[in-house]
Amino acid sequence: MQQAIAIIDLGKTRGKLSLWTLDGGLIHQTDRVNDRPVVGDVAQLDVAGISAWLTAALADAARRADIVAIVPVGHGAAAVLTDGEAVVAALDYEAAIPAEVASAYDAERDPFEATLSPRLEGGLNLGAQLFRLERLYPDLWPKRGEALLWPQYWVFALSGVRASEVTSLGCHSDLWRPLERRFSDLAERRGWAGRLGPIRGAGEALGPVRPSIAAATGLTPGCLVYCGLHDSNAALHAARGCVELGPGAFSVVSTGTWFVCLSTGGAGPERYDPAEDMLANVDVAGRPTPTARFMGGRDYEAWMGEALGAKSDMALIGEAAALADWRTAAGPLRATRAAVELARRTDRALKLVAAEGPILIEGRFAGDEVFGASLATLRPAQAVWRSSLGDGVALGALRLALPDLRLPPLTPVAPASVLAV
Numbered sequence: 001m002q003q004a005i006a007i008i009d010l011g012k013t014r015g016k017l018s019l020w021t022l023d024g025g026l027i028h029q030t031d032r033v034n035d036r037p038v039v040g041d042v043a044q045l046d047v048a049g050i051s052a053w054l055t056a057a058l059a060d061a062a063r064r065a066d067i068v069a070i071v072p073v074g075h076g077a078a079a080v081l082t083d084g085e086a087v088v089a090a091l092d093y094e095a096a097i098p099a100e101v102a103s104a105y106d107a108e109r110d111p112f113e114a115t116l117s118p119r120l121e122g123g124l125n126l127g128a129q130l131f132r133l134e135r136l137y138p139d140l141w142p143k144r145g146e147a148l149l150w151p152q153y154w155v156f157a158l159s160g161v162r163a164s165e166v167t168s169l170g171c172h173s174d175l176w177r178p179l180e181r182r183f184s185d186l187a188e189r190r191g192w193a194g195r196l197g198p199i200r201g202a203g204e205a206l207g208p209v210r211p212s213i214a215a216a217t218g219l220t221p222g223c224l225v226y227c228g229l230h231d232s233n234a235a236l237h238a239a240r241g242c243v244e245l246g247p248g249a250f251s252v253v254s255t256g257t258w259f260v261c262l263s264t265g266g267a268g269p270e271r272y273d274p275a276e277d278m279l280a281n282v283d284v285a286g287r288p289t290p291t292a293r294f295m296g297g298r299d300y301e302a303w304m305g306e307a308l309g310a311k312s313d314m315a316l317i318g319e320a321a322a323l324a325d326w327r328t329a330a331g332p333l334r335a336t337r338a339a340v341e342l343a344r345r346t347d348r349a350l351k352l353v354a355a356e357g358p359i360l361i362e363g364r365f366a367g368d369e370v371f372g373a374s375l376a377t378l379r380p381a382q383a384v385w386r387s388s389l390g391d392g393v394a395l396g397a398l399r400l401a402l403p404d405l406r407l408p409p410l411t412p413v414a415p416a417s418v419l420a421v
Helices: 047-062 099-106 126-136 150-159 185-189 211-217 231-239 296-307 314-322 331-352 369-378 392-401
Strands: 003-010 014-021 026-033 066-074 079-083 086-089 146-149 205-208 224-226 250-255 259-264 278-282 288-294 359-363 384-386
Touching: 003 047, 003 150, 003 392, 014 047, 014 392, 026 047, 047 066, 047 150, 047 211, 066 150, 066 231, 066 392, 079 126, 079 150, 099 126, 126 146, 146 150, 150 205, 150 224, 231 250, 231 259, 231 278, 231 288, 231 359, 231 392, 250 331, 250 392, 259 331, 288 331, 296 331, 314 331, 314 369, 331 369, 359 369, 359 392, 369 384
Parallel strands: 003 066, 066 224, 250 359, 359 384
Antiparallel strands: 003 014, 014 026, 079 086, 079 146, 205 224, 250 259, 259 288, 278 288
C-alpha cells in the first residue's frame, strides 16, 4: 500500500478527514456535520460524536493506504476539560455566558493592547469559557483538571500526549500576549497556564497512536501524531509555500463559516480596533499576524434562505450589483449578489489590516468565480489568486509533516468587467 498522511480538520460546523500521498496528492476525503449536544443546560462541542465518526473514518482510510502520520487542525475558542482520561466538558463558544460571570470575567482580563484580543460575544474568548468552568466544576478546574486546546485534545485522544500550541493559544483567547510571546497575566494568575499542557511546536511529532487506536482502526502502531494547529493559521502556513505569492508581504482570505483575513510581512495597521473585530492571530513561528474577521459563511446562508444551493453567475454580476431589494431575487441572481456582498465585506476587512501584496482566497468560497472577480475589482492594485484545491487548511497541515512539499499552482483571478462598487 502507498504511504499517506491523514489530515483531521475539526471545524465548527463539520469534521473532515482527508488522506494525502507524500507528494501532496489527494487520495480520499470524508466529512460529517457536527451535532450540538447539551449537558446541564450548556451547549457543548460534539466530542463523543466526532470521536465515534473519527474512529470509523480512520479505519476506512487505513484500508486505503498505509497512514504514517496524522495532523489535526481545529477551530479556535475551544478547549476540552478532562479529568484524567475522562472528558468532563467542551463548551460551545456560541453558548451565552451568564451575565454575572461575564461581568466578573471582564474585570480580570488583560488590557486589549497587551493581548490584541478583543472582547467577543459568548465564549469566543476562550478565557471566558475557562472562567465559567471554574464555577461549573469548582472541585476540578483548575485544581487538578486539564484543559486541552481543541486541536491538541485530538492529539491526546489519538496518542495520549498532552500539549498546547501557540496558534490556538493566540486566537482571540485572552490567554496570550503575542508581542511578548508569553501567557497573559490572567492565565498565570488564575492558574490556567500550567493546566493547558506543555507548549509544543505545531510541526512536532508528539508520539505514535495509542495501541487501542491502532487496534480499533487498523493503523500501524508507528503512525505518528503531530501537534497540529488552528485552522486559519494552517491556511496561512500553506500560503507561505506558494511561489506565486513571493517572499514579501501577502494576505490570505480564509473562507468558511468565518471569513478570516490575515496579513503577513507588511507594516500592518497603525492600530487595532477591537470594535471592528480586529485582532492579532499568532502564526506557527509565534509571530503576531494582523487579522480581521466576520461570519461570512453564516451570513451567506441567511441571505440565501430557501435559495441556498443556487450558483452565482458572472453573466449576472452587473444586474445583481445594482439590485436594491436583492434578498427576494431568484436563486442565481441572489447568489450572485450575495457573492458580491461577501467581496465588499472582505475588501473592508483587508483595509482594516492594511493588506499589502498579493491576496490568496482559500476555502469554501475559493471556487466562487463571482466572489473572486468582485474582490479583484475592489482591490485593483493587488493580484488576487485562488487555491485550485480550495483547501488551504489541509495543505497547511500537510506542510507541517512535509515541509518541502511543492504545492499545486495557484489560479489567477481576473477582475469583473462590470461591478458597482
